[in-house]
Amino acid sequence: MSQTIPENCRISTEVRVMYFDTDAGGVVHNIVYLRFIETARTMLAIQMGMNFEEIQRTGIHAVVTRTEIDYKRPAKLGEILRVEGRVTEWSGIRFWVEFEVLRASDNAVLASSRQALALVQVSTGKPVRLPAGFPASLSLGL
Amino acid sequence: MSQTIPENCRISTEVRVMYFDTDAGGVVHNIVYLRFIETARTMLAIQMGMNFEEIQRTGIHAVVTRTEIDYKRPAKLGEILRVEGRVTEWSGIRFWVEFEVLRASDNAVLASSRQALALVQVSTGKPVRLPAGFPASLSLGL
Amino acid sequence: MSQTIPENCRISTEVRVMYFDTDAGGVVHNIVYLRFIETARTMLAIQMGMNFEEIQRTGIHAVVTRTEIDYKRPAKLGEILRVEGRVTEWSGIRFWVEFEVLRASDNAVLASSRQALALVQVSTGKPVRLPAGFPASLSLGL
Amino acid sequence: MSQTIPENCRISTEVRVMYFDTDAGGVVHNIVYLRFIETARTMLAIQMGMNFEEIQRTGIHAVVTRTEIDYKRPAKLGEILRVEGRVTEWSGIRFWVEFEVLRASDNAVLASSRQALALVQVSTGKPVRLPAGFPASLSLGL
Numbered sequence: 001m002s003q004t005i006p007e008n009c010r011i012s013t014e015v016r017v018m019y020f021d022t023d024a025g026g027v028v029h030n031i032v033y034l035r036f037i038e039t040a041r042t043m044l045a046i047q048m049g050m051n052f053e054e055i056q057r058t059g060i061h062a063v064v065t066r067t068e069i070d071y072k073r074p075a076k077l078g079e080i081l082r083v084e085g086r087v088t089e090w091s092g093i094r095f096w097v098e099f100e101v102l103r104a105s106d107n108a109v110l111a112s113s114r115q116a117l118a119l120v121q122v123s124t125g126k127p128v129r130l131p132a133g134f135p136a137s138l139s140l141g142l
Numbered sequence: 143m144s145q146t147i148p149e150n151c152r153i154s155t156e157v158r159v160m161y162f163d164t165d166a167g168g169v170v171h172n173i174v175y176l177r178f179i180e181t182a183r184t185m186l187a188i189q190m191g192m193n194f195e196e197i198q199r200t201g202i203h204a205v206v207t208r209t210e211i212d213y214k215r216p217a218k219l220g221e222i223l224r225v226e227g228r229v230t231e232w233s234g235i236r237f238w239v240e241f242e243v244l245r246a247s248d249n250a251v252l253a254s255s256r257q258a259l260a261l262v263q264v265s266t267g268k269p270v271r272l273p274a275g276f277p278a279s280l281s282l283g284l
Numbered sequence: 285m286s287q288t289i290p291e292n293c294r295i296s297t298e299v300r301v302m303y304f305d306t307d308a309g310g311v312v313h314n315i316v317y318l319r320f321i322e323t324a325r326t327m328l329a330i331q332m333g334m335n336f337e338e339i340q341r342t343g344i345h346a347v348v349t350r351t352e353i354d355y356k357r358p359a360k361l362g363e364i365l366r367v368e369g370r371v372t373e374w375s376g377i378r379f380w381v382e383f384e385v386l387r388a389s390d391n392a393v394l395a396s397s398r399q400a401l402a403l404v405q406v407s408t409g410k411p412v413r414l415p416a417g418f419p420a421s422l423s424l425g426l
Numbered sequence: 427m428s429q430t431i432p433e434n435c436r437i438s439t440e441v442r443v444m445y446f447d448t449d450a451g452g453v454v455h456n457i458v459y460l461r462f463i464e465t466a467r468t469m470l471a472i473q474m475g476m477n478f479e480e481i482q483r484t485g486i487h488a489v490v491t492r493t494e495i496d497y498k499r500p501a502k503l504g505e506i507l508r509v510e511g512r513v514t515e516w517s518g519i520r521f522w523v524e525f526e527v528l529r530a531s532d533n534a535v536l537a538s539s540r541q542a543l544a545l546v547q548v549s550t551g552k553p554v555r556l557p558a559g560f561p562a563s564l565s566l567g568l
Binding site: 024025026027030031034035038056061063064065066067068069070071073074122125 | 348
């Protein structure tokens, strides 16, 4: 897609692998990468102008409608990981964000993921159009 | 305490240890026992007449105000655990539930815990008195 | 794929939605569905002859290499969900499992997912060929 | 206890509350505070000289043997929390760490906790004496 992506639509976060992130295989559990990614995605949303007070007042949440994730190399206890995310596509009611989880020490890509999100009025389950300012701003201005 | 404890104030649940329950130490992660205990506690609350529709309508939740847990022996991947819980004490606004987590194969006690709970109107943070029928019934009848 | 799928390659598990499965949106958190699916997948692996003692002795684990999941309708606190899974495809070093998460009360499909898995010797990171008996048996016989 | 506590036995970490930390009650789930505390405790252990490579080589882990936690005020989505921890007591085979979870905006105490830990050789389950340098150093020097 040829849309220009504003600078505030990129995020980079870091996390250190804790015991509770690992499993008896000795490496980070597959589901946990999605928690790391969600932290990055939430920080990205905040950076794009999403406002938790607005969310709680309006009941409109950004809801994940699809996740794809490929696991490439395992992360281990104590390692520092970097999650890089960016908005890549959007239409009237949906946007896509792509992520890479990297090992900070050598930038090896451990996992890559893309997620589709939609704004949803949770009480009714109805989708809500992306705000006019998207992706420069994710604030609903409601 | 000399109060008689009704039969519906006891629960026993089973869970099989999954990968996501373990950590790189090769055993069940310490925090995960509290998830197992919460499942038992929720099934106990349902058995005592707590009703999720009532909770969602009234906004009154049973909130944990204190947890104590002692870890005695580790649980391992694939093991079947049994959680036994029972209400042990209660007063106007608070009740205590005690739990043991046992290894099903030999009844070894792996962890023991006690938790204090209070009914709270979440929107205001105000405690709510236990219903008159407690512990025979946890239904608020609202 | 025209391979015949043995009867032991299907699984159905149930889970009741607990508080810790939900988030402030009032519904089951998107990541949690993958925990429900992992429980079904592990029960499927056990049914197919995977043996936790063998895993711990050999260090060969079935590792998720890709997950896709589509979220269709939200699950709510207290609901009983059913996870249905089945092996759908396999080759020398990889197999695919598909899942649906359904609301037990009306069989509504809440989420559908497919995952690719590979057997990996965790200490070396090397893939291991599926055993000759796969999918009739996932036992490595080691 | 009148032992002097070295400066490296105190830690302060911050965390922002994510969706996956909250539950349908609209606030942070009770179990999640222990994840926040574990992150602080792990950073404290690193600061005290614990070394993940040493842990993985020796199989000696610092294991939680008891947790107590009191919940005072709820934390909410998007809030920044601060976890303050410090080693308070120790004997030959056990040490205690105390924590407070505070709301960063006004320093309100949301939860307070104490945990007992022991060094354990996980493969045998045997306790290991605290190193001679404890608490100035948690490195086993093995």
